[in-house]
Amino acid sequence: MKNIERTLEHIIFASRWLLAPFYFGLVAAIALLLVKFAKEFVHIAPLVFGAEGEAAIIGILSLVDIALVANLLLIIIFAGYENFVSKIDTGDHEDRPEWMGHVDFSDLKIKLIGSIVAISGIELLKAFVRVGEMSNVVLGWKVGIHMTLVVSAVLFSVMDRLGAYKHQK
16 A cells, blocks of 8 residues: 555656646747737837837837736746746856745745736836826726735735744744
């Protein structure tokens, strides 16, 4: 019976490698975002030098938005892979992010919701730049959704803090 248990545990432990293709897919998604970023950059470059200031600002905010999503994906890839699959051996590489290897699931959750709030904030800022083109209902929904995300982030943070406080006692 002990051999069956050991074999089952080995299979369960090895199953973590089934997550590796997901993380590789997210790396490929970052490459796709790079293509999207380049297309957006080429699209807005003439606007910056032209008279369309508002369009240029919205385009630049779109670039920031894409960069934030790429950063979010990178955090998920590094932290998820290290927490659930295997440690990433970078040796003593000088460019290794300081947080890498120290982000647990709770930290990942907070970083994730924080990034989502930042992305939502950028989208809201783009809407405010185009405030004349949107109805009050659409703007209200955008603000409402953003505030829901902000409140959720605060609640996640409070729950995380309470959980950490409870474990310290």
